[in-house]
Amino acid sequence: AQTVTQSQPEMSVQEAETVTLSCTYDTSENNYYLFWYKQPPSRQMILVIRQEAYKQQNATENRFSVNFQKAAKSFSLKISDSQLGDTAMYFCAFMKYASGTYKYIFGTGTRLKVLA
């Protein structure tokens, strides 16, 4: 069974600095997708970044980038130039759909606080 582990329940970072959130997962699949979602205090969850497992290149979205290590089953999120608006809960998620079976597994989340 697939599992997603976020080992850092809480983190804090000074404004303008860089922070890395960890995520590891366990799967026997070869083709799958990984996501980072952000849930601000207002609670509506939004996508931050996605990574296709078949792509070796790490995904980047403005200040957000990932370090995808497929062999190590690691998918960390780096936030550069942290802003106060980055304060949120961040969830790592694994997704696989094949042969009528759907899997979308979330980690337990990392609460990030950006300090002024």
Add this chain to the structure above:
Amino acid sequence: DAGITQSPRYKITETGRQVTLMCHQTWSHSYMFWYRQDLGHGLRLIYYSAAADITDKGEVPDGYVVSRSKTENFPLTLESATRSQTSVYFCASSESNLQGREQYFGPGTRLTVT
């Protein structure tokens, strides 16, 4: 307004009562999902639906019932609420091609069962 909405946003009910949480999306997304969010568990999938009249169980379906008579609506019913079902419930939708498609989440419903 376009998007995905949930109602009610807050609900308090008693043990044993039936309660229905509503979810409505305006994008005509084929897939819709129900999750519950509990401290220490992240989000867990309750049920999902690939299209109208097609539903399937997720990770934690016991005690819940869903229906999807129309593409835009995906109500979740707790037939006999229990205290363990106190949680925040999120509805989400996704386009028809699931591969790599992100999910769009509603604002959530905080349900308390007393």
